[in-house]
Amino acid sequence: MPLSSKHLLGLQGVPKEDIQLILDTATTFREVLERPIKRVPTLQGKTVVNLFYENSTRTRISFELAEKRLSADSINFAVSSSSVSKGESFKDTMRNIEAMKVDMVVVRHSAAGSPLFLTKICDANIINAGDGIHEHPTQALLDMYSIREKLRRLEGLKVCIVGDIAHSRVALSNIYGLKTMGADVSVCGPLTMIPRYIEELGVKVIHNIDEAIQENDVLNVLRIQLERKAREYFPSIREYAKYFGITEERLEKNGKDILILHPGPINRGVELSSAVADGLNQIILQQVTNGVAIRMAVLYLLGTLN
C-alpha cells in the first residue's frame, strides 16, 4: 500500500497507516545500513535537492546520506552559497531549481509553511526538513522508530517532551505523530516556553521535572537553543539546568528506569548532565543511525509513488 500523500509536510493529519508504513519500511533499510555495502539501487536516476535555508549540518548530512544509500543523485543548495543572498525570492529560486528537472526537494526553512508554499509552485515531491517553529516530521518519525525499537510499541506508552516547546518544531511533530499512534503525550518546561492552548491538542502540561520522570516511560528532551531569542524565555542557564535539567541524581531519586531521547546537539550540563547523556537510559546515537533509515524510507516511499 502506498502513502496517501505525495509530500511529507508534517505529521498533522497523517493517518496511522502511513506512519506505520514508514516505520516498517525503515526497519528494512535499517538492516541495509548494517551491510558491508550500504547501498541499494532503489532511487537510481532520481534527483533530490536538499534546499537548506537554515544551517543544519546534522539533518542535511542525514538526508544526504539517505539519498546516496538509495543511489539518488543529490544536490545541496545552501543559503550562504546561493543567489538568495543576492535578493532572489524563494519562489524564483524554487522555479529555477525545478527548471533543472528535479524529482524531490528536501527543504529546511526558517519560516513556517514554506514547504506547503513549495507544493503550490512546483511538481516535485516536497519533504519538510524543518520549517520555522512548525514541524520537523522526519525527526519525529525517527524518534518514534527509536522508541518502538527499544520498547516494542508506541500505543499506550507515556511520553513527555521536555524543554522549549514553544520554539521547537520537533515538539509539534512528535505530539501529532505520537498521538496518532496511540501514545499518551505530555509536555514539560517553564511555562514561558509552553505555547498557549497546547492542551487543546490533547497534551498534558506539567512544569515539574520530577513529576515528568515519575509519570512517564519516555522523555524526549529538547535542546535549549542558547544562541537564539529563546534565551529570553528563562532567567539563566544555571536556573534552567537546576530546575529542568535531567541528572543522574534526579533519575535515581525518582527510582525510575526511563528511556531518554534527545534530537541533538546536546548542551551538556544544561538539559542533560554528561552522565545522563552517556548513560544507560539514553539512545541518542541510535536515534542518529535510525534517522538515516527513516529518511531512506520516506525518500523511497515518496520517490516510488508514481
Add this chain to the structure above:
Amino acid sequence: MKTILKNVTLINPNQNLNRKGIDILLTDGIISKIGNLTKEDKNDSHEYDFSGKVITPGFFDMHVHLREPGREDEETVLTGCNAAANGGFTGIACMPNTEPAVDTAEVVEFIKKQAANHLVDVEVIGAATLGRKGEVISPMAELKEAGVKGFSDDGSAVKTAGILKRALEYSNMFDLPIIEHCEDESLAGGAMNEGLNSTMLGLPPIPSIAEDLIVMRDIIVSEYTGGRIHIAHISTKKSVEMVREAKKKGLRITAEVTPHHFTLTDDAVRTYDTNTKMNPPLRTQNDVNEILLGLQDGTIDCIASDHAPHSLEEKEAEFEYAPNGIIGLETQIGLSLTELFHKKILSLEKLIEKMAINPRKILNIPIPKFEVGEKANFTILDLDEIWTVDLSRSKSKSKNSPFDKRLLTGKPVATVNNKLMFYKDKFIKL
C-alpha cells in the same frame, strides 16, 4: 446637463428619509428636483433606470492607504480613487504612513493635488508625530490649515503615553481626533493571532492583549485630557468591551472595524495564504461575535476597509516575511451587505450610518443631504444582486485580498459625486 435617476429608493437616515419609487433630477451634478418630474424636466435629459436600486448618501471609507508618495508601484492616489469609486465610495480618508510621512503641509497639498477633479473626495489624515517616530508631535496647526481631518501614527500606536497626552492636548485645540492603531510594541512582532491556530501552525503569535493594553491606555489618556480618540480596526472582544464602557461614561472615544475582522477568523490562516496576514491579525469567533454585538449596540461607530495595497512580489513570500494588510475598497460594501445586512445584524439604515454618516461625523466632514440645491453625492446600491469577487477586475494597482472568488449578496451599482457618475465601469460627466 440634465440627468434623471429613475424609480429609486431614497434612504438617508440622517434626514429620516426613506422613499420608494422616486425620480431624481440632477442638473450639472446638483439635485434640482426630487419626485414629481414633469415632461419639461425630462426634455433633453439623460435617463438612467435604477428601478429597485437604493440611493444613499455617498459612502465614506475613513481608513485607506493610498501609498503615494513613496510606493506608487503599489497604489497611487488616482488608482486608489478609482478603486474607491468602483467600490461604491464617494469619499475616503488616507493614512499618513507614506514615504515621506504626511507631516508637512506640502505633502498634504501634494496628495490633494493628485486627487483634484476626481469623483472621489480625498481627505488626508496627518501624522500625529514627526515622521511617525513617536518623539515630537507633528505641526498640527499647520496640517489642520492644510486641511487634514485627523492625526495618526497608523502602522503603530503613538509610541508612549507621554507623547499621546501631549498630542491629545494639542489636537484638542482643533477638535480633530487622534486615530490609533492600538498595538503594544513589546508584545508586537508576531505573524498571527495567539491561539490554538498559531500553536498548530508554528507561527509567531501576537496576543490579543497587545491591542487591549493600548486601547486601555488610550481611553485613560483621553479621559484625562478630554481629547478625542478614534480606535482604528478594532479586533478583540476585550477592546470592544472597553470601548463600550468608555462610551457609557460619555468619553470621547469612537471605533471602527474592518470587514475582514467581522467576516474571517484566524482559521483562515491555516492555508498559510499571505492574504490572510494583517495587523491587527484575524482573531477568533469569540472576538467576531463581540464585534457583531458592538456593531449592533453602537459601540462600533463605523466600518472602514484599512485598504492596504501590497505588491505581488512582496505578498508572494513566506508567511512570516510577507507584509501585513489587504486591499478592501471594492469588497467592503459587498461583505458588509452580505455579513451584516442580509444576516440581520444591522438594518440598512444602521449600515448606512456606519459607512456614510458616522465616518464623516468623526472627521467633521459635512454629510450629503438629499435636498434641492445640494450637490449630488450618492452611492447607488443593488441590495440583492449575487456576484462573485473577481480581483482581476479590481481598479486597485494591487490585488492582495483573501476574498477573490467569494460569493457576495449586494453590491454598489454606481457612485455619484463632483458632477461625475461612475457607472458600468465608466466615469460619466453629469
